Amino acid sequence: MSQKGSNMTTTTKDLTGAGKQVHARSANNWSDPAFPKSGWVIEDVADLKLETDSGIGVCDHYKNCEMCGHEHIRYAAALFHPEKGLELLAGRRCTGRLTGIPDDVESLFRAMRLRGQRYDRFKKKAWQSLPEGIELSLRDATISVRPRRGMWDVICTPKAKDKAERLGGADTLEEAKKVAFDLYEVMKGRW
Ligand SMILES: [Zn+2]
Numbered sequence: 001m002s003q004k005g006s007n008m009t010t011t012t013k014d015l016t017g018a019g020k021q022v023h024a025r026s027a028n029n030w031s032d033p034a035f036p037k038s039g040w041v042i043e044d045v046a047d048l049k050l051e052t053d054s055g056i057g058v059c060d061h062y063k064n065c066e067m068c069g070h071e072h073i074r075y076a077a078a079l080f081h082p083e084k085g086l087e088l089l090a091g092r093r094c095t096g097r098l099t100g101i102p103d104d105v106e107s108l109f110r111a112m113r114l115r116g117q118r119y120d121r122f123k124k125k126a127w128q129s130l131p132e133g134i135e136l137s138l139r140d141a142t143i144s145v146r147p148r149r150g151m152w153d154v155i156c157t158p159k160a161k162d163k164a165e166r167l168g169g170a171d172t173l174e175e176a177k178k179v180a181f182d183l184y185e186v187m188k189g190r191w
Pocket of ligand 1 (some may be wrong): 065066067068069070090091093094095
């Protein structure tokens with residue numbers, strides 16, 4: 001996922017909590033006077049449903065905002081507090097307040113939500129079974145997924161001649177479909 005916004009660092013992609021200390025969940029950190037309410041930066045943002053579907057990580061589709069306890073958030077930011085060394089998974093509103101850049105956060109989450117909606121529509125499209133793999137025919141591209149040496153090649157071929165073919169690979173068929181979506185998004189110049 002590409003990074004947008006003003007105070008982001010390089011992606012660490014890890015919203016699953018693996019390898020890093022995630023702040024212990026409490027019902028509402030806003031009411032805890034000792035909990036820092038500013039000085040947070042965004043490390044990464046994620047559509048948790050999309051991350052799960054890609055087979056990356058082990059998180060559930062939806063999580064709870066670790067700041068306010070809001071349940072079942074699909075779009076989340078991994079926040080980091082450099083001074084305190086804390087990490088936190090937060091929803092849109094809490095991310096806006098904790099980072100002090102609510103407008104940037106709004107547009108970032110809006111872009112993520114629109115992409116999520118495109119992904120949901122993409123997921124519903126019917127793939128065709130072919131002897132050499134599966135294929136998805138879209139208005140402006142054809143996407144092929146073919147097995148190769150226990151893995152999957154993903155080829156996104158635009159129908160417009162002036163656009164380049166995009167290639168990807170995946171370990172599983174499910175992940176390959178997610179890669180197909182990513183390639184298609186890149187081809188369309190989105191995200
Ligand atoms: Zn929250």
